[in-house]
Amino acid sequence: MSRPAASRAVDLTVIVPAYDEEDRLAPTLEAIRTHLGSTEEAVTWELIVVDDGSTDATARIAEAAAADEPRVRLIRTPDNRGKGHAVRTGVLASRGRRVLVTDADLATPIEELALLARRLDEGAAAAVGSRALPGSRIAVRQHAVREFMGRAGSRLIRAAAVPGIRDTQCGFKLFDGDKVRAACAESRLDGWSYDVELLHFFRRRDWEVAEVPVRWAHQPGSKIRPSAYPTVLADLVRLRWHHGDRARLAIPLLYLLAAFVLYGGLWGGLGHAYLADSGSDQTQWEWFFAVTADNVAHLRNPLFTHLQNAPLGVNLMANTVMLGLSVPLAPVTLAFGAHVTWAIVLTGGLAVTACSWYWLIAKRFVRSRWAAALGGAFCAFAPPMISHGNAHPNFLVLFMIPLIIDRAVRLCEGERPTRNAVLLGLFLAYQVFLGEEALLLAVTGLLLFAFGYAVADPDAARAVSGRLLRGLGVAALVAAPIVAVPVGWQFLGPQSYHSVLHGEVGNNPMALLEYATRSLAGDDAKAAALSVNRTEENAFFGWPLVVLSVIVVVRMWRRPLVRALGFTALAAAVLSMGRNIPLLGTDKTLPGPWRMIGDLPFFESVIESRVAMICVPALGILLALACDRLATRRLRSERERSHRLLGWAALAVAVLPLVPTPYRTVERVPVPAFITDGTWREHVRPGRTLVPVPVPSPADVEALHWQVRADLGFAFPGGYFNGPYGPDRIGIYGPEPRFMSELLRKVHETGKLPEIGEQQRRAFRADLRFWKADALVLDPGVNGAPLREAVTALSGQEPKKEGGVWVWDVAPSH
Structure with missing residues (x-):
């Protein structure tokens, strides 16, 4: 039953949404009426009960109250539509200059209304009761699980829709009447997320929302169930999409779509597609994921394995196994295979990295979200990133770097220094398990930026230096215990090494100006001539972008930020050229600044050309700043309009040629039936090894794929990893050379059979004993006949053909 509302306004409307509340409604209505009637000031009021399709006596109780007090009204809805629909119905029927929405259980006493009213008196458009602020008083708490879910939900809501409000779900809110009626007229959510939608509406219009600590007591009989939380999540998505925030959803979706397009060939051929330009690395990474998952499943040390380089093993922490992803993704690897994990890490890592940079740029640098989107896209999809996306996820999955930068900035701002220092320490520790070299480059870039900013604005640098240094000290104290054992194992454990031999690999200056293989304007031949391989095209920004970046820095020179980014x-570009910088057009070189740092600990293992990756976020932020200026600057004349068009054209000319093209895939080499059908088990005993011919090396890694397909059931000598060489334990790619591995490698490469006598046979038998070999296995392929002849001559026995391979059982002969 609903009584028509008079046209005359009242001071206050109290709205009570109710669904099956026969046990609690009567005392709630009596408490509200008593309080409103006892106030010292003469306040005109109305009390609206919205019965949301109750199946009990809720409506009759409200009707009885309305019959006793004309200022009480009942509005009934025929069906249970949800709390949001009930509140919206009541608000749109209200006449109050102020509107209070309170739950039927009156968990927050009506006497707390005065606290909320005081904030509206001070100018706020809405005041929400809060259980999360200092000063709130919780008399009866909820179950611990419900409290945890509530806190998690509140954090999600703050991040998604209402930043700054700690408790959006306390059912006690006072609104300016006209404003809340305007909000409800546009609201669409019928469920539990209705108040988030209303508060989000207020925030988008810059209407002040005050949060007020109140008394609160949990009342039994709560209608919200755990099953409602997925609906709340869906409502948040709808909220962001329908209320002008489409960009916040569209941009991450565009990043994800772009990542899927790039890796479409990989997803279209899961299990048999191989990234054509990854060399041996896809096989190595799939092995890393598989061995980590196996170690986790069997509760073994994830920092070491004997499956490669038997019997010495491999120090996994000294290799790029990305424990920060390979461990949490172990269930995926065990359930679906390492090839699926590989595709997920590349695709998801690329998209999430773009989202992370987009978030940082939008938060810290620009107003336009599309400008931030351009900057985030460049930071993740720039040519050096795409190059490493062929084979090096440790340089592609960089979503932690923007989070680390943000925490460092917060330390400079003095915001909650202890909390942010602790979080920074945790973030740094986690990044160690994602990629240490990427972290080293990021720290190098931050040091360059800090130096550049200190020169550009020394007063600001002095003002924040103390706070930053103290915070970094706390962060180091937090991170050190977490990484101490793994890093100690990496540098002091078995099969550890001290530096990696890779020779001089600096960027040619022309590599900064040309286009990469996978760029839209790329030239394969030019890129190949200026890089080590297609996984190390570490610059290739194109001359238009370089020129545009210089122009942006000059035009925005007054900003210390821009000077520091420039x-x-x-500095990173010059460092990336290595120890000797070629003078273009001559055969001469200049000494490069890399000489000053190239021999320092950790830096001696860095491939110099990779330092150009530091340029990527600096250029990405400069692009975002330029785009933001073009998008948001007010135009006062035709000349300024023409300048804007020229600016957009320059951006297009600089960026469009760098758009990446999809990665090429090829069919991977089939695994012999000898491995896939388990025949190998008849030839290799537990604790013994299978020796592939030729012995696995960074150039020949099919044995790693065999091992993964055999569920890591056998070990083998050699392999593709970083390990020590010689008494100085210098790092090399692959195992230390042995007689047999070197002899078979030469036969495989040249197709020529060397002289084999008794001396060679003794060395051969010694290697078999060292490797604990039970069987040698040759998959006929390139130069398979010479390899077969060589092993037959060395072993003194003819092989057997089984499962598509040649097999020599050597266990009885040594």
């Missing part, structure tokens, strides 16, 4: 990009 210095960072320039």
